[in-house]
Amino acid sequence: MTDINNATREVFGNIAPWMRVVFFIMIAASIAVLVWQVVSRAWLWQKGRQGGFERDWRVWVQRLAVYAAAQKRVHKKTLGALLHLLLFSGFVVLTIGTTLLAIADDGPYYFHHGWYYLIYELTMDIFGVAFIVGCLLAMYRRAFKRKPSLGHNRSDWWLLGVLLSLGITGFAVEALRLHYTQVQPGLARWSIVGWLIEVNLLRGIDVATAQTMHLAAWWGHAILVAVFFATIPVDRFLHVITGPLNIAGRPERPMGTLVPLNMEEVEQTGRTGVHRLADFNRQQLLSLDSCMECGRCEDACPATATGKPLSPKAVVIDLRNLMSSDGEDVHRTIRDETLWACTMCQACVQECPVLIGHVDLISDMRRDLIGQGKLSGPPAKALQQIASQSNPYGRSNAERLAWAEGLEVPTAESNPSFEYLLWVGCAASFDPRAQKVARATVQLLKNAGVNFAVLGKEETCTGDPARRIGDEFLFQQRAHTNVETLTRRNVKKIVTPCPHCYNTLKNEYPQFGGQYEVQHHSTLLAELVEVGRLSNSGSNGDPITLHDPCYLARVNGEVDATRAVVGATNDPQYREMPRCGKKTFCCGAGGGRMWFEEAPSQRVSVLRSQEALATGARTLATACPFCLNMMTDGMAGTQGGENVKVLDIAEVLLSRQTRASR
Numbered sequence: 001m002t003d004i005n006n007a008t009r010e011v012f013g014n015i016a017p018w019m020r021v022v023f024f025i026m027i028a029a030s031i032a033v034l035v036w037q038v039v040s041r042a043w044l045w046q047k048g049r050q051g052g053f054e055r056d057w058r059v060w061v062q063r064l065a066v067y068a069a070a071q072k073r074v075h076k077k078t079l080g081a082l083l084h085l086l087l088f089s090g091f092v093v094l095t096i097g098t099t100l101l102a103i104a105d106d107g108p109y110y111f112h113h114g115w116y117y118l119i120y121e122l123t124m125d126i127f128g129v130a131f132i133v134g135c136l137l138a139m140y141r142r143a144f145k146r147k148p149s150l151g152h153n154r155s156d157w158w159l160l161g162v163l164l165s166l167g168i169t170g171f172a173v174e175a176l177r178l179h180y181t182q183v184q185p186g187l188a189r190w191s192i193v194g195w196l197i198e199v200n201l202l203r204g205i206d207v208a209t210a211q212t213m214h215l216a217a218w219w220g221h222a223i224l225v226a227v228f229f230a231t232i233p234v235d236r237f238l239h240v241i242t243g244p245l246n247i248a249g250r251p252e253r254p255m256g257t258l259v260p261l262n263m264e265e266v267e268q269t270g271r272t273g274v275h276r277l278a279d280f281n282r283q284q285l286l287s288l289d290s291c292m293e294c295g296r297c298e299d300a301c302p303a304t305a306t307g308k309p310l311s312p313k314a315v316v317i318d319l320r321n322l323m324s325s326d327g328e329d330v331h332r333t334i335r336d337e338t339l340w341a342c343t344m345c346q347a348c349v350q351e352c353p354v355l356i357g358h359v360d361l362i363s364d365m366r367r368d369l370i371g372q373g374k375l376s377g378p379p380a381k382a383l384q385q386i387a388s389q390s391n392p393y394g395r396s397n398a399e400r401l402a403w404a405e406g407l408e409v410p411t412a413e414s415n416p417s418f419e420y421l422l423w424v425g426c427a428a429s430f431d432p433r434a435q436k437v438a439r440a441t442v443q444l445l446k447n448a449g450v451n452f453a454v455l456g457k458e459e460t461c462t463g464d465p466a467r468r469i470g471d472e473f474l475f476q477q478r479a480h481t482n483v484e485t486l487t488r489r490n491v492k493k494i495v496t497p498c499p500h501c502y503n504t505l506k507n508e509y510p511q512f513g514g515q516y517e518v519q520h521h522s523t524l525l526a527e528l529v530e531v532g533r534l535s536n537s538g539s540n541g542d543p544i545t546l547h548d549p550c551y552l553a554r555v556n557g558e559v560d561a562t563r564a565v566v567g568a569t570n571d572p573q574y575r576e577m578p579r580c581g582k583k584t585f586c587c588g589a590g591g592g593r594m595w596f597e598e599a600p601s602q603r604v605s606v607l608r609s610q611e612a613l614a615t616g617a618r619t620l621a622t623a624c625p626f627c628l629n630m631m632t633d634g635m636a637g638t639q640g641g642e643n644v645k646v647l648d649i650a651e652v653l654l655s656r657q658t659r660a661s662r
C-alpha cells in the first residue's frame with residue numbers, strides 16, 4: 001500500500017559529503033561572480049545624477065505585481081509572448097521550489113514530506129516542462145522566425161543552451177533517482193516526467209549503474225546551475241535582475257508629463273539637458289541595463305516604420321554600450337537627426353515591458369541640443385515665434401479671435417461668470433483649417449446652452465511644442481504667464497479641442513501651481529449628447545472611421561468619448577482601424593515634428609491614411625487640430641485619399657445637428 005505520510009526523498013541522496021562541500025563552494029563562487037558583475041554595473045549607474053527613483057513602496061509593490069509577476073505588457077497572442085511566459089513562469093517556480101527545498105533540508109523543521117512533497121514534485125515537473133518548451137520555442141523563433149527588431153546575439157544561443165540543458169539534466173537526475181531508489185509506483189507517478197522516463201527508458205538498467213549515471217547527471221546539472229548564475233549578467237539576460245529594479249524604481253507620473261528643469265540648478269551648473277552620460281539620473285542609467293532587447297518599442301515606433309533614423313531600442317542600447325565603454329558624450333553615439341525624428345507619441349513607452357522611459361531620455365538630450373543652439377529651420381522659427389508672438393504661427397496675438405468673426409463668442413471679460421473656459425489653442429486660433437473646428441465647437445456649445453467664455457488675446461501658447469522640442473525655458477515662461485492669467489480670470493473648468501493643450505493644462509501646469517478641471521472637447525460634447533442637449537442621430541450613411549490622437553487616447557486614456565461623439569456604437573457604418581484606441585498610431589505631428597520638413601516617402605500620415613483607407617471609410621474623424629492637418633495632407637498624398645473627408649469630431653457632430661433640425 002502507498003505510504004503517503006512517509007513519502008519524501010533525500011536532498012543529497014547518492015552524493016558523498018565531500019562532494020556536497022565542493023558543490024557549495026562552486027555555487028558560492030558562481031554567485032560571487034554574479035554579485036560582482038551586478039555591483040560593477042551598479043557602479044556605473046551611480047555615476048549619474050542623484051535621485052530619479054520612485055520612493056513610495058506601495059507603488060513598487062503594485063508595479064512589481066502587475067508588470068513583473070503578472071507580466072502585463074507581455075500578454076499578447078504572439079509566439080514571443082507565449083515563450084516568454086513559459087520561460088518566466090518556469091524560471092520563477094523552479095527557483096522558488098529549489099529555495100524551499102534548501103530551506104527544508106537545512107532549516108530546523110523538515111517539511112518536505114507527505115502530501116506537500118507529492119504536490120511539490122508534480123508542480124516542479126509541470127513547470128519544468130513549461131521551461132523546456134519555452135526554451136525550445138525561443139530556439140525555434142531565433143532559427144526560423146528572425147524578427148529583425150528582436151536582435152540576435154551569439155550569447156542568446158549560449159544562454160538558451162544552458163537553460164535547456166538545465167531542464168533536461170534536471171529530469172534525468174529525477175528519473176535516475178526514482179530508478180535507483182526503487183520508489184513505489186504510487187508515489188513515483190507524482191514526479192510525472194521522471195517517472196515516464198524511468199518506466200520507458202531505464203527499466204533494463206541495474207541499480208548500481210543507475211547510481212553511477214545519477215551521479216554523473218547530478219554533477220552535470222550542478223555545474224550548469226553554477227554556470228547559469230555566472231551567466232545571468234551577460235547581455236540581455238541581466239534584465240531578470242535589472243528589469244524588476246527598474247519596474248519598481250521608475251518615478252510615477254502621468255505619461256504625458258516631462259520633468260521640469262530646475263532653473264536655479266541650470267544657473268549653477270550651466271547644464272540644460274543631457275550632454276554627458278553622467279547628466280542622466282541614476283534611475284535612467286539603471287533603466288538602460290534593464291532592456292531585454294525584445295524590440296517591442298521599435299515595432300511600435302512611427303519614426304522607425306517610416307524609415308527615419310530613429311529606433312527607440314537602438315537609442316537605449318547605444319547609450320548602454322556607451323556606459324559600458326565608459327564613454328561620455330551622448331551626442332557622439334546618438335545623432336541629432338535621431339533625436340529630432342521622435343514624435344513623442346509615447347508608443348515605445350507604452351510597449352516596454354520593463355517600463356523604460358525612452359521619451360524622457362530623448363527629451364533630455366533634445367534639451368541639450370537646444371541649449372547648444374543646434375536647431376535651425378522651421379522648427380527653430382516656430383520657437384522664436386512662440387517667444388516673440390506667443391504662438392508658433394508668428395501672427396499677432398491681437399488676431400486670436402479672428403476665427404470667431406460673426407459668432408459673438410463671449411470672452412472672460414464680457415462674461416466673467418462663465419462655467420467653462422474654452423481654451424482654443426494656437427492651431428484652432430490661427431490655422432485656417434483648424435479655425436473651422438473652433439467655430440464648430442462654439443456653435444455646439446451655444447446650441448447646448450453651455451455657459452462658456454474664451455480668453456481671446458489673453459490666451460497664449462501653452463508651450464507644449466516648446467517643451468517637446470526641448471526648449472524648457474520657453475515652456476516654463478509660457479506656463480507661468482498662462483497660470484497667472486488663468487488665476488486672474490478665476491478659471492476652474494477648462495475645455496479644449498486640442499489634446500496637446502489638454503495634456504499640458506491637465507498634467508503639466510500643476511507643476512507650476514495651475515490646478516484646473518480640464519476636459520477635452522470630446523468628453524464635454526459626449527456628456528451633452530448623453531443628457532440630450534445635443535442630438536447625434538443624423539449620420540449621413542457614409543462609412544466613417546476614427547483616428548485617435550496620441551495625446552488623447554494613449555497618453556490620457558480617453559477613447560470612449562470620441563466614439564460616443566461620432567456615434568460609433570449605433571452607426572452600422574462605423575469602422576475601426578487595426579491600431580485604435582489606446583494603441584493608436586501617430587499622425588506624425590507630435591514632438592514638434594509638425595514644423596519639420598519631411599520627404600513624402602517618410603510621412604507617418606501617409607502610412608496612417610493607408611490604414612484608414614483600408615477600412616473603406618469615406619470620412620476620417622479625428623479630435624486634434626494637428627492630426628486634422630496631418631491626416632488631410634496624408635490623404636492628399638495617398639492614392640484614393642482624395643475621396644475621403646477628414647473632419648474633427650465637432651464638425652461631424654455639428655453636421656448631425658444640422659441634419660436633425662431639417
Ligand code: SF4
Pocket residue numbers: 297300301302303304310311312341342343344345346347348349358359
Ligand atoms: S515616442 Fe514615438 S516616435 Fe519617439 S521613439 Fe517612441 S515610438 Fe518612436
Ligand code: SF4
Pocket residue numbers: 290291292293294295296297298312313316351352353354355356
Ligand atoms: S526598450 Fe523596452 S521595449 Fe524596447 S527593446 Fe528594450 S525592453 Fe524591449
